[in-house]
Amino acid sequence: MKHYIIMILGLLLMFIFQGCRKELCYNHDEHSMTVKLYASAEWEQEWERTYGYDWKELWTADYRYEYDDLRPKVANGIRVIAYGDDGYYSESNLPPEGGRLPIREGRHSVMLYNNDTEYIVFNNTAESSMTTATTRSVSRATLKELHKDERTMNQPDQLYGCYIDECIGEKTLEKIEMPVTMHPLTYTYLIRYEFAHGLKYVALARGALAGMAEKVYLNDGHTDGNAATILFDCELTDFGADACMQSFGVPNYPGDHYTRADGNPAYYTLNLEVRLMNGKILTYDFDVTEQVNAQPRGGVITVDGIEVSDEDGMEGAGAFNPDVDGWGDFIDIPLPIN
Incomplete structure (x- = not known):
């Protein structure tokens, strides 16, 4: 009986050492025949695309920012969704440099986007061709409707994305690296309001840009109407006010002629609302269609000649209250998510 026990123990030890030859093998999966496809991520840190203006060439010292100051940062992490031919669906999170993709043996498509956004809402993630990103609605009591039936929304924070239409999961013993590039899906507009008179009366300023894309599709970066x-x-400046506003770009991009959902040409209205030192609120609207159409994905928008009259600025000067705390914040209104 002792001989049989010794023989069985010997066979067991032989099996153990042959099954995994690496010492202290705590992760047997990495040393066996499995799908080991790893994403190696690079980040395209662009805040605008060159169309009608080449801002790298046209940048001037008058701007408060250097061109490279507006480049987005690398995200803190990556969200990965894998879709298999047999209905397989899997999600995982990776560090910024990438990592192992959650796919099995066979054919897949893979969607990647940064997982550190705060304001973006993702819809229809179960179907890669229909996955979109948007933001929640916000309201401003003093803002009159700039465009009929447009909802007002918060600007999105930085969004990157990459879509791999096809990758094959094959069982191997060694890791296989697949380079991926995380492209920006939101772009920045440097908006400049230049005053000709009366800036000294202004205490606070805020703005709105109407006509921009409401959402972006993650599989190819296009926008609908x-x-x-x-x-x-x-922020108030020595020339007036400016803002770095992020957006998904223009509706129905790409295309030579950007249109709205009703088929009419896209148009864009820039609003400025200022609160004066005496508490009075003034609003200004500008047609910036030509500028935005020439810069469908980020750029610089400038309006000038803005005036605050001395009459408005000095109104109630005998007893004005410089406290502007009552300006009011945005009110978040949750959107229904299908």
Whole structure:
């Protein structure tokens, strides 16, 4: 009986050492025949695309920012969704440099986007061709409707994306690296409001840009005809006010002629709202269609000649209250998510 026990123990030890030859093998999966496809991520840190203006060449010292100051940062992590031919669906999170993709043996498509956004809402993630990103609605009591039937929304924070239409999961003993590039899906507009008179009366400023894309499709970065008005705050400067506003770009991009959902040409209205030192609120609207159409994905928008009259600025000067705390914040209104 002792001989049989010794023989069985010997066979067991032989099997153990042959099954995994690496010492202290705590992760047997990495040393066996499995799918080991790893994403190696690079980040395209662009805040605008060159179309009608080449801002790298046209940048001037008058701007408060250097061109490279507006480049987005690398995200803190990556969300990965894998779709298999047999209905397989899997999600995982990776570090910024990438990592192992959650796919099995066979054919898959893979969607990647940064997982550190705060304001973006993702819809229809179960179907890669229909996955979109948008933001929640916000309201501003003092803002009159700039475009009929457009919802007003918060500007999105930085969004990157990459879509791999086809990759094959094959069982191997060694890791297989697949380079992926995370492209920006949101772009920045530097908006400049230049005053000709009366800036000294202004205490606070904020703005809105109507006609911009309401959402973006993650599989290829296109936008549909749905438009929205984006609200943002401004900073006062020695020339007036400016803001770095992020958006998904223009509706129905790409295309030579950007149109709205109703088929009419896209148009864009820029709003400025200022609160004076005496508490009075003034609003200004500008048609910036030509500028935005020439810059469908980020750029610089400038309006000038803005005036605050001395009459408005000095109104109630005998007893004005410089406290502007009552300006009011945005009110978040949750959107229904299908």
